[in-house]
Amino acid sequence: EVQLVESGGGLVKPGGSLRLSCAVSGFKFSSYNINWVRQAPGKGLEWVSFISTSSSYIHYADSVKGRFTVSRDNARNSVYLEMTSLRVEDTGVYYCARDGGGARFYNWFDPWGQGTTVKVSS
Amino acid sequence: SYVLTQPPSVSVAPGQTAKITCAGDDIGTKGVHWYQQKPGRGPVAVVHDDADRPSGIPERFSGSTSGNTATLTITRVEAGDEADFYCQVWDSRTDHWVFGGGTKLTVL
Secondary structure, eight states: OOEEEEEOOEEEOTTOOEEEEEEEESSOGGGSOEEEEEEOTTOOEEEEEEEOTTSOOEEEOTTTTTTEEEEEETTTTEEEEEEOSOOGGGOEEEEEEEEOOOSSSSOOEEEEOOOEEEEEOO | OOOOBOOSEEEEOTTSOEEEEEEOTTGGGTOOEEEEEOTTSOOEEEEBTTTBOOTTOOTTEEEEEETTEEEEEEOSOOGGGOEEEEEEEEETTTTEEEEOOOEEEEEO
């Protein structure tokens, strides 16, 4: 069974840092691009970051560029999101999602993890 | 930046057909993906690349594009279809993924 499991969320003060992890199983991790998506309480989905299979291509949403860093360890079947200079508006559920595996380089997201909650508050 | 516009809500009676739209410039050239999200759950892809269904998604879910609008159609709507739906495209000009604002489907 294909699974993605996020962890590392929690309560952090504005200006603080947090490292999220996404552990995957059930497929050949090194063959798939991975994305991070977040959802503020009661709001819609916001794409955060993309990392390609070999980490050669990395993209960030404008709202997090310069503060967040995505990385992956293909030997450990894991993706990480290092978040620094956190703001109140970074609060939300953070999902990792696998590339759906289509013919394009940038494909739909399938499947998604269950999410980990980040709360930035003083 | 590229913008996708969805209606905030759509209501439909059980057994009827629901249509959820997603508007964006030249959307037909981008490859549109659709997700269903139920409360407290991660999103699930229901249509990808405008009109293809991932395995396990019922044939009641279909997608289409025309002009600057993509449409997710759900036939024979069931109570269990009630959820938030999001469209998504890849914007190659900015190397960003873009989501629509989401549409809440209510089954009356």
